[in-house]
Amino acid sequence: MANRAEQKARTRNALIDSWLGIIGSGVNFASISLREVAKAAGVVPTSFYRHFDDMDELGLAVVDELGLDLRRLTRGSFDASQSMDANIRRGVGVYQRYVVDNAESVEFVNQARTGGTPALRGAIDSELSYFSTRIAGALRALVPGLKPSERDTVAQLILAVLLENTTALLAVPTKSRALQGEFRQELEDKMRVIMLGAEQLGTVSSPTRKPRQTPQPSAL
């Protein structure tokens, strides 16, 4: 009945899901043991090796999955024909929904970004670089005045704020519409400050240079 490859894939998923479940219960991903994961997956410890060389490989598999999601999500999350504010709301909404719906995987990546092995951190960095590039691409249409290097700066800034707020978001009760809404509001406000700065920067450095008319004696 059960196709061999299918059964193998099922066990593999059980290992990954068990691992994520333990992470979701509040344990640091680095202190979870292979035996613990195997046991939770209803499989003997030795079986683990039929699927992964070690725990690091399991982590890398999860990063790969998230990478695929990222590519899917960034397609069509920006729309230059709409207002900046609409784009901010849309982007923040997509991000927030994804984090809430994939809390365990995101929790893992959030930990591994600072505490993972070099291989893990490298894999995560590479996905995030891709993401940053996508944001910079969206900025070309959204804030036409920006130079390429400025787009990179702003893209990294946006990414930094998203990532930095992930820990806080993971702590917001999923069920509380009020608290989730409050988080969303605050994050949108932060993005608005950044985009105000980006637009200002774009106006200043644009080829069709317009004088800044609001009194700002300082930056740049």
Added chain:
Amino acid sequence: MANRAEQKARTRNALIDSWLGIIGSGVNFASISLREVAKAAGVVPTSFYRHFDDMDELGLAVVDELGLDLRRLTRGSFDASQSMDANIRRGVGVYQRYVVDNAESVEFVNQARTGGTPALRGAIDSELSYFSTRIAGALRALVPGLKPSERDTVAQLILAVLLENTTALLAVPTKSRALQGEFRQELEDKMRVIMLGAEQLGTVSSPTRKPRQTPQPSAL
């Protein structure tokens, strides 16, 4: 000769330093064992308990030390009589020097912020809240037009960008003036975007409301 309290403090410091040394060698703080730390400190495992109940308490001690540094550093890191750009350069400089000079402690806090026990994360959050409040306070003089809630938003934004760039800074070779300079430049640029946004926001929401004269059809 050796005063008993002094000797005890010396051992305590040896434990902390050994622990930080292991962290500095690239090991995740959560996977370092009590026995490992005791051994590196040249002391028997049982001795550890004369100083800390468990490893978590050791971590909390380090957080406390960093908290003191933070209070010292934030005194006089802003100067409303100077230009915004001067303040940015000063703030980024202080931050960068501190991270480079205290790489091991900062590495720990950077990991513990996402991967620590609830007690550890709580202690760190509390220090960072203090820091955020200090930044918001500095903004009162620096960008007078901002409403209190806007100052909070901008302060959190600044803090997020500092924290988010810490992992990257920890990976920049300490010795390379060129790479350190490049990092500083990029971080300053990010801060400038935020402050441009903040000043713009302050202009818009100020009681002496001036019309925005640069064409920005969107945000807020």
Added chain:
DNA sequence: TGTACATCAGTGAACGCGCGTTCACTGATGTAC
């Protein structure tokens, strides 16, 4: 369709190891008189 053989996901016993924690101890430092 039936048979004989190959594959390989999962098993279960066994290993040596480092772990956190307990306990009663030692002996130098500190204190009271």
Added chain:
DNA sequence: TGTACATCAGTGAACGCGCGTTCACTGATGTAC
């Protein structure tokens, strides 16, 4: 200053435990003919 006692930082043996990894195995699934 000298003596007798208290304190307590550090010791060393011992414990039971869960760890990652090895190995030869089993038996269901897959394949060749």
